[in-house]
Every structure is written in structure tokens, then in C-alpha cells.
Amino acid sequence: MIKNNNLLFAALLFFFSNILFSCNQTEFYADPQANGLGIFSNTGNNLMSGYIQNEPWRTRDRKTGGFLGGPTYEIYITKQITSGPKDNLIFTWYVNPTTNNILNGDISLVLAVPKVFGYKELSALKGQRLALDTLNGYFTFSSAQSNFTKGSGNIYFHDMQIDSIGPNNFTGRMSGLLDAKLGGNLILKNGRFDHSLTALQIQF
Amino acid sequence: MNKIIALLLGILFFCHCDAQFYVEPIVGYQQDLNKGSRLRQINSAINVSWKLGRSFELILQGQRSWPIAYRYSDAAFTTNPTLPVSVDAIKIISPSALSLLVGQRLKLAGRASNNSLFFTCYLGVSNQQIKVDYSYDKTNYTILNPDKTVKETGFYASGGIEYMRHYKTGRIFTQLLVGGFVHEDINYPNSFKFLVPFSFNVGYSVPISKNKHDKK
Numbered sequence: 266m267i268k269n270n271n272l273l274f275a276a277l278l279f280f281f282s283n284i285l286f287s288c289n290q291t292e293f294y295a296d297p298q299a300n301g302l303g304i305f306s307n308t309g310n311n312l313m314s315g316y317i318q319n320e321p322w323r324t325r326d327r328k329t330g331g332f333l334g335g336p337t338y339e340i341y342i343t344k345q346i347t348s349g350p351k352d353n354l355i356f357t358w359y360v361n362p363t364t365n366n367i368l369n370g371d372i373s374l375v376l377a378v379p380k381v382f383g384y385k386e387l388s389a390l391k392g393q394r395l396a397l398d399t400l401n402g403y404f405t406f407s408s409a410q411s412n413f414t415k416g417s418g419n420i421y422f423h424d425m426q427i428d429s430i431g432p433n434n435f436t437g438r439m440s441g442l443l444d445a446k447l448g449g450n451l452i453l454k455n456g457r458f459d460h461s462l463t464a465l466q467i468q469f
Numbered sequence: 470m471n472k473i474i475a476l477l478l479g480i481l482f483f484c485h486c487d488a489q490f491y492v493e494p495i496v497g498y499q500q501d502l503n504k505g506s507r508l509r510q511i512n513s514a515i516n517v518s519w520k521l522g523r524s525f526e527l528i529l530q531g532q533r534s535w536p537i538a539y540r541y542s543d544a545a546f547t548t549n550p551t552l553p554v555s556v557d558a559i560k561i562i563s564p565s566a567l568s569l570l571v572g573q574r575l576k577l578a579g580r581a582s583n584n585s586l587f588f589t590c591y592l593g594v595s596n597q598q599i600k601v602d603y604s605y606d607k608t609n610y611t612i613l614n615p616d617k618t619v620k621e622t623g624f625y626a627s628g629g630i631e632y633m634r635h636y637k638t639g640r641i642f643t644q645l646l647v648g649g650f651v652h653e654d655i656n657y658p659n660s661f662k663f664l665v666p667f668s669f670n671v672g673y674s675v676p677i678s679k680n681k682h683d684k685k
Contacts, residue, residue: 294657297617298607305546305611308658396550419548423613442548442611457611 287331291339293323305457307424307440311339313358313372315456317406317447322368325361340460344382344469351377358458360408370408372447374420377402384435384467390425397445406447414448427462437462489520490677491640497670499534501564502647503662508564508599510534512668516572524576530591532570534666536563536600541660543603545610558605558612564664568595568625579633587631589644595625597650597663616659624651627666633674640674 292310296302301321302314314323324339338359345353356374363369376395378386396419397403403415420443427437443456493516501508514532521527543558570593579585598620603612627648634641649665 292658296615298612298615304615306614306658308614394548394550394554419550421546421548421554423546442546444548455611 287328287334287336289326289328291324291326299455302455303457303459305440305442306459307438308459309438309461310459311461313339313456313458313460315443316454317368317451319454320365320368322363322372322453323361324358336465338463338466340458340462340466342384342387342462342467342469344378345375350380352380352382354378354382367408367410367451370406370410372445372453373405373407374443375403375405375415384469385427385429387425387437387439387467388427390422390439392422394421395419404443404445404447404453406449406451406453416446416448416451418443418445418447418453420445427467434464435467436464437467491518491520491674492516492677493518493642493672493674495644495670495672497644497668499664499666499668502665502667506661506664507539508562508661508664509537509539510564510566510664510666511537512666512670514670514672516672516674518574518674523580526574528570528572528574528589528591530568530570530572530593532566532568532595534564534566534568536565538563543605543612545605545612547610549609552609556605556610558603558610560616561602561604562616562661563600563602564597565600566595566597566664569593570595570625570627574631583635585633585635587633588628589631589646590626590628591646591648592624592626594622595650596620596622599659599661599663601659614658614660616661617657619655619657619659619663621650621653621655621663623653625649626651627668629668639676642672642674644668644670644672646670 291312294304296304303312311327312324327339328337330336341357343355345355354376358372360369360371397417399415399417404418422441424440427435429435438461440459445453447453495514497512499510499512512534514530517529519527538561541560543560544555545558546555570591572591574587574589577586577588601616601618627646629646631642631644646668650663653663
């Protein structure tokens, strides 16, 4: 009887701890070749990192929701409807705040896509390397000090896969490399990203 | 670490000073048993063995595993539009180990002949290093899922079967052993784990002093 009570207590503790507290779903494995950055991986580490002005910049941790707050994601993919012939596909990476205020900004990639572009078409980016000259696409850096200047850059999608798991429900993954001029004097170098994706992150 | 070494020395101190003992140089080859692994090593060791009875020997072993470097093909990528998107990279993995072990031989068969079969096992401390080197254009390219050098010290155990043939001048033996860390994990997504070596060794047992136990 006592043993059963202990088991019940342990199960309840586990249950409520999961409800109350969120879990970290980001894995940071330091790159031995790039001090302060995570490795370039395609295993779902849920992280983007790179150097901005030679200082390490990384995305915030992904956390599951708990009683004390909803989930947080390090990346969202949205589509902006425009009045022009094409819409904007926007990838936004959210910063993990640091003491260096210059680095405390979010990085966005904006690509012009056809009006009919849906989430299933994201898979077409797999294996593509894009050179963005601000006309066919651009990067921005949004912070208190930044004024959202369009910047040129390059991005390589090593992986981009969306797998349907039900009506309007899917999972996915993306990984790759990027470098960019983020506007002003800010330069992003050695960027690498690796994310698992859920329907909550792809908002179109 | 110092406590462990002191414990090993303490065990040896309590061995009978008048017991027959042997010095045994050993060489061998070992292959990692982890799934999909091709890592191999040259094994070398020196044993000091005390014969404490007709069927039992206590062993102190210093062991060194020398790396056989293995080359893997890998891939590195770049965003630079003036360069090919990917290039081949060479990854070289070199596993090595240094161990101090206490072991025992238990005779399973061959009491009345010149040929004996033993169960042999060792337990002690081992320092393993698996070194990783990459060769590619590190200025312009980034390696995908890179491995990293790992180094760990921990408890190590091994065991297996040993065949021994007795001669007037000494003993020749061969061993088949399987070993590994008792509990050590690599906290990094490397393509390899700490080795679980399956080793084939050959050794020669040189008698240093004789006593009543040294008949077979």
C-alpha cells in the first residue's frame, strides 16, 4: 500500500511538473571550429547562430508551454500579403538576449513568392542556394537601434521538408547556412540553422 | 584517481611475497564492437602476475592501446555563390587508451597438462581519447554534423577466455577479451561512442621466481 502511494505521488509530481514548467527543446553543441557558435547540424537542434560584428549571436531557446506560460519558438515562418504581383515569405529568427545591446535584434529573411505559395511549397527550397541582392529577397535586423534596412546576403537550404500528418497539420525540418549584410554596419557571418518545425510556427 | 592507484598498490602489497610471479609482455589487435564502427587499435600491455594457487592468479596490468587512424568521407558546405555548394572533407578518427587494471585468471581446464584454459577478467581505470581531425577548406566551408575529439577517464572492465601453453622457460598465451567503460557517455552527438574493444592478444609469461605452486 505504501509502495503504491509512493508510485502515485511520483506520477502526480511528474504530471504537474510537466504542466507547470516548460521544457527546453534547444540543443546547443559548441562548434569546435567556431568559438561561441553551435555546430552546423540537421538533427533538429532548434538553433540558429552566427557572428554579428564578430560577436556570437544565437536564437532564444525553444520551450514547451506550461501553466506559467505558452510555448516559445526560436523561428516563425509567415507570409505577408502585398498589393504587388508577389507576396513575401518571411523567416524570422528571434534573438536570445545578451548584455551586448547591439546584438539584441531579430533576424528576418524575406523572399518574394507567388500568391499561390502554400506551406507545402516550402519543401521546394531544399538544396537551393540563394544569392539575395535586395531585389529578389533581403535580410533585415530589427532591434531598438536598427531601422529595418534591407540587406543583401546568401542562404543555403541544406534541408527543407514538410511532412503532412493530417488535414492542415504537419511537421517539418529545415537546416542550412547563411551570411548577410543586415543593414548599417552589421554583418552576419558563419550563420547556421537547424530547426524542427510544427504547424504553430508556419503561419499561413 | 590517487585513491584508486593506492587501492591497487594495496592489493598487491597483500599478495604473498613468496608467491610465484611472472612478467608478461602482451601485444594484440582490437576491433570496436559498437554497431557500424570500424575503429581499430593495436594493443600492448605489460602484466605482473602472481600465482596464488593452482587455479588462481592475480594480475596487475598496465595497458596502452595505439590508434589505427581511420579515414572517413564527409561533406562541407558554403553559401559563397562563387564556390561549389559542397566539397568532400576527410575525417580522420584516431582512438587511443591508457589503462591501469587489476585482473585475475581462473583456471577452467588443464590442471594436469601443459595446456590450460582460463577465464580472465580485469577491472580498473582507463583514459580513452578519440581524436578527430578534419581536412577541408575551413576558411570557406562549414562541415555538417562535425565530430569532435573526446577524452574521458573512468572505470573500465574487460573479460574473456585465455589459452596458455606451458614450457620450461615460461608460458605462451593467447586471449580473446571484450571490454569497455563501466558507465561513460559522450555528451555530444558524435558519430562514434567510446570503444567496446574485442581484442585478440598474444603474450609471453616470464617466470621471475619459483615456488611450490609453479608446477603447471
